[in-house]
Amino acid sequence: MRSIILAIFCLVLQACGSQPQTFNWADINNVYIADFVSDAPQQCKPTDVDLSNIQVKQFFQQAAEVEHKTLHDHYNYAPCAIEGTLTYQQQSCNWQVRAGATGYIQCAGDYYYFACDNCEQLFNASAQK
Template identity: 55%
Template structure:
C-alpha cells in the first residue's frame, strides 16, 4: 500500500461525498454523536484539514476509537474516506492513502453543530 502526504491535494476536487456508516472500537467511550457529520461537513473537514505523513499522525495526534466512513470522488476517481472523532481522517484511492488532521475543525464535532 502506498502512503504519502499529497502536497497537491486539492479539496475542491472532492465531489459526491456519501456517508455510509459509523464504527467504533470502544462503545463505552465513543458514540455516534461524537462524530455525527453530514456530507457537507465531511467535505468541509477535508477542505480545512492538512495532509500529513503517517508518522506525524502517530506521534502528535490521538486516534479516536470511533469514526464515520464512506465514499467520495476525488478528481472523478472513486475513493473511500474515514473521519475520526479526534479530527483526523484519511482518503484511500486505490493503493494510495492520504492522512489528514484538522486543528480548526472543533466546530464540526460540537454537539448540535448541524
C-alpha cells in the same frame, strides 16, 4: 560534452527530488457517509462524530494533509469514526473521519492523511444536534 553530461545529471537529480503532488480538496465530489464504526462503543458514540456529507467535505477542506507518521506520533487516536465514499479526480475513493478530527482518503493504493487543528466548530456542531 562534459557540460551536456552535467546538464543531464542535474535534470535527473531534479526529477528524483521533486515533491509528490499534494491532495487538492477542490476535486472532492459526491461525499457519501456509509457507516459509523467504534472500537469502544461505550466511550465513543455516533454523536461524537455525527457529521453530515457537507461537513465531511468541510473537514477535508479545513484539515491539513500530514504524513502518516505525523498523524500517529502527534495526534490522539479516537476509537470511533464515520466512513464512506467520495469522488476524487473522477475516481471512487474511500474515506474515514475519526472523532479526534483526523482522517484519511484512500484512492486505489494511495492514502492521504489529514489532521484538523481548527475543526472544533464542526465537531461541536455535531455534538449539539
